[in-house]
Amino acid sequence: MTAELVRGQNHPLSEVRLEIRISAGCPVVAAATLSDDSGRARGAEWVVHPGAPVLPGLEVSRQAAADHRLAVDLGAIPEAVHRLDVLLALPAAGGGPSRFGAVAAPFVAVTGPDGAELASYTITGLDAESAVIAVELYRRQDAWKVRAVGQGYAGGLTELLSDLGLTQAAELATAAEEAVAEGLARSVAAPPPRTTDDARSHQASAPPRPNPAASVSSHEGSSHEGQVSGTAGPSAPQPAGPGGSGGGTPAAGPATSVPAGGTIDYRHPRRQPAPPPPPG
Numbered sequence: 001m002t003a004e005l006v007r008g009q010n011h012p013l014s015e016v017r018l019e020i021r022i023s024a025g026c027p028v029v030a031a032a033t034l035s036d037d038s039g040r041a042r043g044a045e046w047v048v049h050p051g052a053p054v055l056p057g058l059e060v061s062r063q064a065a066a067d068h069r070l071a072v073d074l075g076a077i078p079e080a081v082h083r084l085d086v087l088l089a090l091p092a093a094g095g096g097p098s099r100f101g102a103v104a105a106p107f108v109a110v111t112g113p114d115g116a117e118l119a120s121y122t123i124t125g126l127d128a129e130s131a132v133i134a135v136e137l138y139r140r141q142d143a144w145k146v147r148a149v150g151q152g153y154a155g156g157l158t159e160l161l162s163d164l165g166l167t168q169a170a171e172l173a174t175a176a177e178e179a180v181a182e183g184l185a186r187s188v189a190a191p192p193p194r195t196t197d198d199a200r201s202h203q204a205s206a207p208p209r210p211n212p213a214a215s216v217s218s219h220e221g222s223s224h225e226g227q228v229s230g231t232a233g234p235s236a237p238q239p240a241g242p243g244g245s246g247g248g249t250p251a252a253g254p255a256t257s258v259p260a261g262g263t264i265d266y267r268h269p270r271r272q273p274a275p276p277p278p279p280g
Contacts, residue, residue: 002117005148015112020070025104027064035083040165051179063183089131093181101127121148
């Protein structure tokens with residue numbers, strides 16, 4: 001059963017291999033810091049961000065996105081680490097919103113390796129902040145717990161990292177922003193829609209398709225070559241009815257036969273001859 005946390009609440013973690021899923025109303029930068037038992041990050045080597053996305057037991061995305069999945073292996077975290085903070089920041093590049101109060105509240109879920117949620121937290125109450133500590137995973141007597149934090153910073157990622165005791169906070173924030181900007185620059189734009197000229201060019205370069213009607217006519221014409229003169233073949237023009245022209249459209253009615261060397265009999269085959277009139 002998922003524990004839905006509120007700010008300041010914690011929950012024990014029954015798994016060491018985890019995935020932290022983040023959903024936001026706009027693209028955000030995901031980062032994380034490792035801290036010792038005094039709660040301080042010892043240096044830049046204890047920070048993961050888009051410009052340096054991998055540490056033992058931890059990996060974040062290389063670009064800003066509305067949805068993130070952070071891979072965490074608590075069993076591979078160094079023994080000196082007692083806390084892992086998950087950070088979210090609005091990117092300066094891209095022309096997006098500059099404060100979390102202008103977008104939907106970010107949602108964070110901690111799941112096991114099978115995808116089942118262990119704990120979740122919706123970060124509410126943010127306004128002018130552009131960076132926030134979302135949740136923290138911390139060690140207590142060789143066991144790990146998750147706590148909902150939701151601590152925001154109006155000064156962005158630089159202020160947040162400074163609050164964690166990092167003297168290189170400005171340089172780390174700049175490196176993260178530059179990596180995000182490079183990711184945006186590498187994005188491939190969608191191809192433009194095809195124009196009418198493109199379609200005409202494609203049609204002109206395509207090989208001509210065979211005409212089925214032409215091949216049928218050719219086949220039928222060849223099948224009548226060498227027929228005996230006087231025999232009406234399938235493609236021979238039908239004679240016109242009485243008073244018609246031989247070159248006109250055939251009259252509707254039963255087919256007529258042409259005896260060899262004779263004339264056409266126009267009498268209806270089923271019509272009986274009328275009896276002679278009685279003598280007057």
